[in-house]
């Protein structure tokens with residue numbers, strides 16, 4: 001028998017879920033690992049079905065979705081984990097498998113990333129507002145100063161949404177500002193590197209004067 005038939009015949013979705021450490025109650029219900037489940041929504045036996053998110057399939061589908069593997073690698077993993085032998089000329093067990101990140105995790109990381117970059121940016125803008133402020137009325141406004149004036153309240157508003165907004169507003173913001181945030185992060189890094197280089201030059205000059 002090939003690897004698919006062996007895995008399917010010998011092992012149920014319930015077996016592989018239990019193997020992954022998922023607790024299954026007496027009614028064959030468990031917390032669904034494929035959405036943020038608070039009360040057991042997944043019916044699991046030979047196959048599985050989640051009443052909340054609609055995830056469904058057999059043992060191979062379960063392992064495939066849980067570990068982010070292709071179906072063949074999932075079947076091979078089942079045979080390895082449960083010591084099943086199968087006919088195959090090719091056999092390489094997948095290595096360093098990490099469970100796939102949940103949507104919630106991905107969202108949280110994106111939210112945290114946006115928040116961090118925008119807070120750093122706000123901090124920098126507030127510095128620029130002072131550092132690059134015109135010394136007198138005749139001096140032309142410098143770009144950093146203008147940027148600070150233009151952006152400070154807008155960035156404060158975005159941070160407010162990321163911190164206190166509805167999930168849908170935050171998701172929209174993250175989606176909308178993805179490219180801009182990456183660009184801001186790049187500018188912050190460049191700015192910090194330039195500043196460090198200047199500081200070094202300054203302290204070297206300072207050292208030579210002594």
Ligand SMILES: [Zn+2]
Nearest residue numbers: 032035050053
């Ligand atoms: Zn589910």
